[in-house]
Every structure is written in C-alpha cells, then in structure tokens.
Amino acid sequence: MTARKVRVGGGQGFWGDDLDAPIRLVEGGPLDYLVLDYLAEVTMSILRKLRDRDPSAGYAGDFVQLMERIWPACAARKISVVANAGGVNPSGCADALLAVARRAGLTGKSNVGLVTGDDLMERLDELLAAGHPLANLETGAPLASIRDRVRSANAYLGAGPMVEALRQGADVVVTGRVADPALAVAALAHEFRWSLADHDRMAAAALAGHVLECGAQATGGNCMAEWWTIPDLDVVGFPIVEMEESGEFTVTKHPATGGRVDRRSVTEQIIYEIGDPTRVLTPDVVADFTTIRLTDEGNDRVRLEGIRGEPATDSYKVSIAYSAGWTVAGTLLYTWPDAVEKAQAADAQLRRRIERLGYRFDAVHTEMVGWNAGHGPMTPPAPADVPEVQLRVAVRSEDRGSVERFSREMAPLVLTGPPSVTGYAGGRAKVQEVVAYWPALIAKRAVDRQVAVEVRAV
C-alpha cells in the first residue's frame, strides 16, 4: 500500500511571474492545493500607493483574473487555492473574488476565506507608545527616526489563521502579508490535521513551502548547473510537493512540462535567501536545514526527508516600507571603436557638470552595461575591442529637484560629449520615489489579537 500523498503546487514566485503557470499546474495532472505568492518585500508599499488613489484597490488584481480562468476547474476537481494576493486590501480582494465566482456560476459551490490582521500601519504609534521599538533588524536604529516617512507596515503572519479558514470550509483563501512558506504550511497542516506544535512536521511543511515559493526556481529556472541542458523552459512545469503523513515528501512537476527537477535545481532553491541554515526562522517553526536528507530519484523526482524543527520564536517579522528620497537612472550606448573609453569620458564629463551646477546627491553610481554592471570590482579589465557598452548613471537624493535636474543632464551628451553615441530615443528617464525597506520584529501577542478569519460563501 502506498502512503497517502497530498499534492501542493507553487504557481507564482512573485507578482509578475508566468501568468499561465498556475493553469499548467491545475490542468497538467493531479493536484490538491495551489499556493500562490504575490508579495515581494516592497510590494506592499506599491499596493498602498494604489489604494491611496482608489480605496477599492491595493491587492494583486492578477490573482482575481487568474481565478476567473481556473476557478471552475478548481471547483470541479476539488483543488483549493491559498494566496497572499490580498496585499494591503485583502477584504477588497475577497469582494472581487466573490463577484468573479458568482459571474462564473459558482454560487453555492465555493467559499472564500479571508485572513486579516497583518496590517500594523494604523497602530504604529500605539505600538511604539506601548514599548514596541520596531528597531531596524540590520542597523538597530529606532523606528522613530523614520516614523513620519513610513508607507506600510505589515507583520508576516503564520499558517494558523489560514488553517482556520480551510477548517471552516474555505476552498479559496486570500491573505495579506504572511510568511511565504506559510501558504503551503497551512494547506498541509489542514489536510493532515497536523498540530502546529508538531515541530518536525512543521519544519517539513515549511521546507516544502520554501521549495515552492519561488516557482520555477525549483524546477530548472535560473539554475546554473548545466543550464544549457535544461529542456523546454518556455513551458516549464512549476514545482509540486507530494507530501506524506510522515512529513517526508517528494518534489516534482507535472509530466509533459519543461524544466528539470533534480538534486541541483532543488538544492539551489533550498539554500536560496536563507541565513543560518540551522535556524531558518518562520512564524510557525525554526527549521534546521542541515538535517535535510536529499535523494535524487531521477525522472524529475527529488526526495526530502529527515528535517528537524524547533518551536517558533515569540516574534513576528515585520516589513516596514518608508520613503527615502528620489532616484533616476539614465543610459547611453557607446560603440566601437574605444567604446569603454568614450563611456568613461562621458561619465567624467557628466560628473564635472553636476558638480559645477552645485547639485548634491546621496549617491552617484556608474556602470558600463556589457562590461562591469553585474560584477563590479570583480570584473576583469575590458577587452581591447569591446563592440559596445551602455553607460548607465544612477543618482539618489532626498531632494527631488536635484534628481529632476539630473534627468535632463544625460541627453545633452549625445551632442556635447564623446562620439559614436546613441540610445536616447526613449526620452528623459523617469524620476522615481525610493521606497526603502525596514525589517523589524514584534511580539506575536501584540499582533494576534487583531488577526481575524472570515469565510464567505460564494
């Protein structure tokens, strides 16, 4: 007898990922849960800006459109969906979902679960006054130093509220900010009725979520190991975890999809964006990635077993976004002969010019795209006969006027600077606000009392 398996697919690695990937997951083979990660570190501040303009906005609209396409198939095949697409307006996202589901004739056939309470923006002053410093995890600086510039503040919630929504009968769950792996943890904990205090199984579920959370990065996308041998990435199969009750699981993808699931693609993803591997922190568990036993079984199947976990800490991570000035980057293309020398001369000319004009920038950064933009000081000297480089100069300042003026200083180089230059047809570069990221911790008890779960019938 084979062990019961629960199949969870990771259908989006970020907001902007392959729009068709979730459809391939739903239609390409057996699946029980689809988890979708839409929120990168700074997405919340972008969504808040959208909501400031339109109170009904502030969530990942792509998710609603996606559900419109896949909901009938998910309902028919009993695939549940868990997504953090709610952004800064999960309730608005749930309203939009219900409207779409009713239009699709799913009345009485589906329930939308809504998790709220991650948003701390309205409570910041109360929390500071109550003695939560929300100090910067990297620098130790107190939040008070940037308090008036904060644009969004959200705690990374754990799986608990999503499990509750599933338990109450939701088959589509939408949340605001939750820890990325928690989407899968919730699906697995609900399905197997695992206790959130079962630390080893929570560690296995968190590892599964971590492998799923960046989509095709687990199945051959962005994989360095013999990348040229990875087939059919245009129809790459997004990752699927086949979890067993024991907490042991297999990473795979649907048959007849592109990509490659092997030791190499999965290991690259396991180590992606972690710190101390013996203490990988999530709101649900502290997982020890050095206890993972990985077996490449071939045929796009990798087995992960043995992971151990310890109780989660009593804090949530908080992601705070704040306004930190203005930036613009301008580019020009210089060609053979002496492409690098011309670009360097143009850069020097530009810098003397802005100095003479008296503008002050917090940072001015020059790159030669085609030579040293990616690897900076590690780049070997430019070859003698580089066919072309793109000069890219970026500036940042608290003073918007200086940045605006800089955006007008690059184009004149086409006529006033070194020759064989082109590439300014696109017009003036666009000045953008810098929204900086402020990571902090907060006591879970200060957040949990505002967390709410609601299930609405379609």
Add this chain to the structure above:
Amino acid sequence: MTRVPLVQLAHARSGDKGDSANIGVIAHEPELYPILVEQVTTERVKAHFGDWVRGGVERYELPNLRALNFVLHGALDGGGTVSLRTDAQGKVLSAALLRLDVEVSDEVAERTRGWGRVPQGWKPEKP
C-alpha cells in the same frame, strides 16, 4: 597542483534580504565539497568582493547538501529598492563568486575541465 575557477567545481544561487545578500555554493560532486570547505573561506570571499561588500561575511556549512551558504552584510548598496546598481538584489553575485580561483590536484583539474561552462559549439535549440 593547478588553479581553476570555482565555477568548475560548483554552482551557486544568490538573493537578497534587506541590505544583505546570501550565496549558496553547491559542489558538483561530493568529492569536491571538502575543497570548497578548505579554500572558499570567509576571508577569501570578503577579499574577493572588495568594496562591494561593506559589512562582514559569514559562512555556514551544509555537508548534507554538499553546500556552503555565505551571508554578505552591506552587500547591496543599501538594499533592493535603495541600491542604484542594476543588480540591486544581488542576483548575479553568485556568478561573481564563482570567478574565485581555487587550487586543485592535476587529476581534479583534468576531470572537471570545462564544467560549469557552455561546451564549445553549443547552439540554442531552434523552436
């Protein structure tokens, strides 16, 4: 003994967390992992990145995955949205690290020759 670029012995992936970057370095074969442990030290990695990494470098060992994890503090010129670099999120720091050279036996150098690089004559598949 011969010096070879790390790309011949390992593959890697990097990403960001605030102003820190991490780089996971994975040996192509189990026998190559001890070479990484011995030679790809925090000191060498810190020196390799020079002034692109303003803070300290930490190294963690994952022998179960024949991998090392490096955390580079102050590596992103202020972090993903503040940095003026094209690679504001440190995505290609992994490849940059694989430029580092390591010393291996002639036998290992010979056996791993060309690993990590596109073979000569390779062409993308036609659609």
